[in-house]
Every structure is written in C-alpha cells, then in structure tokens.
Amino acid sequence: MSEYIELYQQITGCTACGLSEGRTNAVPGEGSQDADIMFIGEAPGAEEDRIGIPFVGDAGKKLDEIISAMGMQRDDVYIANVLKSRPPNNRTPTPEEIRHCAPFLTQQVAIVQPKVIVALGSPAAKFLLQTSRGIT
16 A cells, blocks of 8 residues: 555655646546556546546546446446646657656556557557557
C-alpha cells in the first residue's frame, strides 16, 4: 500500500514536462489495486483536470455504462491514463510527454497486476504494444 501512496505523491508532484504548468490537478488514476481489469486511456480531459479523477466526463459516463454492463462497479476495476496531466485543448500527447509519464503507468501496472488491460484509444494501444501503428 505504501508503494501506491508514494507513486501517487510522485505523480501529483511531477513537474517533468510543461503540462504540469497548465494543469489544475494531476490525474493519477483510481480504483482497486487488486483489480483484474485495468482500463488505460490517453490523457485527462477538462473535467478530469478540474477534479483529479480519470474518466469523469462524457467518456467516463460511457465507460461507467460499459463497466456496469459487465456486472461490475467502477471500484472493481482500475482506471488510468498514459498521461497524468491534460494536454492543452485535449490535443494528442507528444512522444516526449508520453516518455515522461510512461514510468508512472508502468509502475501502476506493476502494482495492480491486472489479468486484462483494455486500451482505450490509439495512444494507449501504441504505448502498451510499443508500436507506432494505429489501432485501425
């Protein structure tokens, strides 16, 4: 548990890239540290930046519906993003930004040790599969 708290503090205090200058809140991730399923998205949006929780905007409502349709609750899974700070105007993350945040996500996956990882979008899939090819 202390490993998770330490990682959370590192994420919320990170200033490794310029995104930290424009954020309201870092968005570390949330959910069960014992989750069998981990959802990984691209980056926080405006609403996520405002409150510091991943997937709470329109995409979050859809994700909640999907989780519910699976017979689970949000607390049963772990939800994170590749980036922990919102890019301006929700633009696609740059390779440099991904490189700065990647160690955080790698540590989150190591802590949670999910059985299944669901990539929500191309940047997440590219990071997880270590490829430059899109998901289409």
